[in-house]
Amino acid sequence: MSKYILTIEDPKKNNAGPKAKEDILYFLEQENFERLPLKLDLDPEDASFKAKLHKLYLGKVYIPRVLKKIKAEMILLQYPIYSTYLTNVLIAAIRKYTNAKLYLVIHDIETLRLFKDDPEFVANELRIFNEVDGIIDHNEKMHAWLKAQGIKTPLVDLGLFDYHNPIKLAETYTFDRSVVFAGNLEKSKFLTKLAKADFQLKLFGPNPAANYPTNVQYLGVYSPEELPKYLTQNFGLVWDGTSLTECDGLFGEYTKYNDPHKASLYLSSGLPIIVWRQAALADFVETNNLGFAVESLTDVASRLETMRPEEYSTMKKNAVALAEKLRTGHFIKTAVAKLTDEKDRA
Template sequence: MNKYVTKFFYGGVNERNAGPKAKDDVNFFLNELGFKNVDIHLENSKLTKLFKTDNILKKQIDLNDNGIFVLQYPLNSHLISNRILKLIVENKKFISIALIHDLNSLRNMEVDENLISKEINYLNHFDYLIVHNIAMKNWLIKMGFTSEMIILNLFDYRSSELNLNNKYDCDIVYAGNLIKAEFLKNIELTNNKLNIYGSNELKTYPRNVFYKGSLNPDELPQHLNSRFGLVWDGDSVYECSGVYGHYLEYNTPHKISLYLSAGIPVIVWKKSAMAEYIVNNKLGISVDSLDNIENILNSISDEEYSSLKRNALSISEKLRSGYFIHQAISKILSGNEDFN
């Protein structure tokens, strides 16, 4: 049995940029299951893609034998996306899976029916979709997706051993692209401390908010020595607003996996898609607003926090070992006898 997964190469990506991290980790954990990487160079010119894509794919994939193919979606190249559809997905010898990292039509606040239609039509060619969570699944069904879906819940996060120092540097940590975090300019902390990691540092931060630099995403968990990890986007402390806030109602942010892989319970927005999962599994807390975050933190007893911490440490082991992607693929393979 031949098993393949797309591996993308981006030109000029800074090693401290967490963008490729989720996809790279999928490659690592699927390689453990015997999947071969299909190398796709997205930095190539359109002309190079036009003349070389078919040859590159045919050299790496046995199109004449049965197989299973995982596309890490999206590619952000219509040309390569369409060639994969033609050569592999429509090839009846393959079980095709699209692992969703982002849905471009869902990231827009304004409903673009044409974009939605094109994206759903493309994805409907696949036998299976691996989606973030139940909210994303329900949205796809509503928009007309008809193939089978497997819920991932969390992206796995490969990292080194945990930092088990119980003397915390801060009460809250926030890590990510700070362009999406204008709210940090407006957060008010009197007794609690918030540390920030990421690119695109703001010029100034309020009292008790400290910028700590930008680190390689593989090394970052070792530096996150905090009681809680914050998952929040937009420019408001009262809600997750704008385009980024809208997207949180449907996606599973990769930074949840970053924090939990480091054994850190999380703080999520109560209206986010992941709020119910986090609260039900006792991996953190959900809040309506950050306006009263200090009162909320101070109301958590030592016993309550110890329980959250234990659960975060437990799921950390799963995240760092590829548990969630292994489970999703196993569900698909178990339903296809030829691939067991």
């Protein structure tokens, strides 16, 4: 079978989750997928006449020319790309110029994240989801939401994002109840209020605040490839928004449906995780004993204080076992296999 993954260059270099997308490419190339590179150098904010001509060229000339050169049976598109217009053009061109099955791997549903109050965008995004042959969503919660919106396309749950992590897993550890948080700190406003949570936190990431409480220690910023070597703590924290008592705001609410990539960063490093009890990941974490869920960050300190070393040891072993799966692309490889097997799709 001739299998391709569309790889699309974002001219602004701001597409969400480049590490997640590159890792899917890395793991699926091991399954004999080929990259199909498209240079769609279109600025969606440019409304000039020249930009409109270029848009026509991409849709009428460039994209058809690329697709006519391949004999594809399966094409995988990592969604979203930076332009809704180009997504629609790609789907139409794939249908016209190939006989390939077209599948989406969802990284983000923008209707849930940024455009829930834009009816035109919502309608277009849902229509896109119904025009493809199969979708890999994140988890049961996202799956149920898509079904509730009337999506008829077969769906397969990913479970977790895999994480290419070549840093050797630590074989020994000290149970000291330490916690780490890594991410874009500009949108993690809750961190400046963490004095009320009364537990120690190590912090990594770009755009730190000018000041943090004394129980928060900022340790700098590292690339996604380097960062795992510094994740030697007991737990990784997965939290979003401005509040200690809930994950709030657009990004906080979104955790009710998505699989945050930072969870895979921690788990691929062998760290159990702490999540919001209402997050989509909470059931997975607790069912597989990969950490614990809390209603509020003010509950973390007491949970850590009462944790027995043998309880943590079990969580740690489970996280290390899962890390081996994440490092080999287990979840994306399994999901793609299910997409091609009708009895496994829902």
